[in-house]
Amino acid sequence: MGGTAKIFKKCAPNGRVYVYLGKREFVQCDGATEPVSGIVYIQDWKDTLKGRKVYVQLVVTFRHGREEDETMGLSFKKELIIDRTEVNPAENKEGETKLQTVLKQKLGDGAVPFTLQFPELAPNSVLICSSEDEDPSKRTMGVFYDVRAHIADANDDYTGKKGSTVSMGIRKSQYAPNDIKQRSPTSTAEKGFVFGSGKIVLEANLDKEVFYHGQDIPLHVSLNNNSKKTVKSIQCTISQICELSMVNAHYSCKVARLESQDGCPLQSGGSLNRTFILKPLAQICQGARGLCLDASLSKVQDESNLASSSISETGNNNDLLGVIVSYSIKVKVLLGGMGGELETDIPFKLVHPRPDSLEMENLNKEKTSARSKQTDKRRRMFQGQDSVLNESFHTSQDN
Structure with a gap:
């Protein structure tokens, strides 16, 4: 043959x-x-x-x-x-x-x-x-x-x-x-006020902990306003955190941003439940200092997708070496009337799917034909x- x-x-x-x-x-x-x-x-x-x-x-x-x-x-x-x-x-x-x-x-x-x-x-x-x-x-x-x-x-x-x-x-x-744990990360924060009764409770959660490059990330936000303050808007950002293990250096870049006033202003006694869709992309922060990308084999142009989260096969994150990459979503609530702000963070993982996995098949179906052609061209360049x-x-x- x-x-x-x-x-x-x-x-x-x-x-x-x-x-x-x-x-x-x-x-x-x-x-x-x-x-x-x-x-x-x-x-x-x-x-x-x-x-x-x-x-x-x-x-x-x-x-x-x-x-x-x-x-x-x-x-x-x-x-x-x-x-x-x-x-x-x-x-x-x-x-x-x-x-x-x-x-x-x-x-x-x-x-x-x-x-x-x-x-x-x-x-x-x-x-x-x-x-x-x-x-x-x-x-x-x-x-x-x-x-x-x-x-x-x-x-x-x-x-x-x-x-x-x-x-x-x-x-x-x-x-x-295969054996990575798929839990549903949840984070809760609350804020009280010295000169007012009641407090604001913010809860954010994800459907799963591991997402793949190119996938939409649905973020569920629940907000209960039991104070006398007014909620003006909600901001959601995905940050890439880069730690250089051999030197004492850290970088942080915002790779997705969203601000919404849907349901706002939220008055005293009100509640709000929303789902926001975020997609981390290297293009929106191209050239930002400290941005980590997947290293390419091309001398012509750089790889366009973000670096994957660093995952320790031993289960101990202290074993990670080189450039340690992690991701987290920050939800920030802006308050009116000198109320300041309330925020919470949810860590998650952004990785490449296995080629033989069901997630990989679903991800390929979501891609448009134009993007597939662009990806194939880029791979040939590498x-x-x-x-x-x-x-x-x-x-x-x-x-």
């Missing part, structure tokens, strides 16, 4: 070291992340190596400041090698994938497969906007992953020379786990950072 596979290829500056990958997006789900499998090809490997070694590393980079702001030896970048393996073209590796086997046959001598593993607590790829004037194609703040291959003179050589080093960017994302080969190969069907 014949088939066509898309192969990603990148070459070192000296033109002798190549890395081939079958995919550049790796997903964590239910505690496990897909392994990074590929091929390292050394052209004329006997003359190129001359007894030296070749290492392939999975490197995560955490950048918390702009590169152009680094002066006087100051560095805003931290790198961590989370997996490392030695490859030798003279050895035959077992447990190859079908794609690795086919590439070895096509490339010939000097091609050797490798497999790298993500650790259990590896953070997701995240892109952070630093300012409104920043060029989207040159954003460098956030968490990024690379597959790096280099020729080393010794076992403790972790960098190699620039001319014989090749680095290909990849992305790690996360799907919502896969075109480096040279892309369309390799056709024939395999036997084992049925």
Whole structure:
């Protein structure tokens, strides 16, 4: 049976070291992340190596400041090698994938497969906007992953020379786990007054805790005014909170806003029950400082959807590393007559649905055909950072 596979290829500056990958997006789900499998090809490997070694590393980079702001030896970048393996073209590796086997046959001598593993607590790829004037194609703040291959003179050589080093960017994302608890978060707040009897009681709740990118979020608000004050309006905002775990820094961006005067002014003794529909979008706060997006693989334009909530597979949020993203809805009631305001917060999670889930099917039905075409176009752009080969190969069907 014949088939066509898309192969990603990148070459070192000296033109002798190549890395081939079958995919550049790796997903964590239910505690496990897909392994990074590929091929390292050394052209004329006997003359190129001359007894030296070749290492392939999975490197995560955490950048918390702009590169152009680094002066006087100051560095805003931290790198961590989370997996490392030695490859030798003279050895035959077992447990190859079908794609690795086919590439070895096509490339010939000097091609050797490798497999790298993500650790259990590896953070997701995240892109952070630093300012409104920043060029989207040159954003460098956030968490990024690379597959790096280099020729080393010794076992403790972790960098190699620039001319014989090749680095290909990849992305790690996360799907919502199956066993996540779907509770209905509720928050209540009340306010009394020193020079008046009675109080105002505000209650807000969501139908569920986990929502998916592109979904509408219905917010149910109940308000009882047992005071002598008047309720002028209700404001609802969704905030994205970003915490940089390696440095003491926090960002907060409003990704959805709504203000309503429906049922207002609400006089003394009145009550109000309303459902407001919110949809968090990156477009309404594009360029805001500290806004977190899903890291893209494109050098042309940035990814347009917001970063997913950070979910710890162990259940302990203290295990989260890198850029920790969370979301919350704030409901604020504005009062008249020097009454001030009353507010409450509800945390929730915004994630990617599993492709095989019912929610994913329903979400796809909600999308318009125009938006689907735009998404497909964007996805194709993400896969075109480096040279892309369309390799056709024939395999036997084992049925």
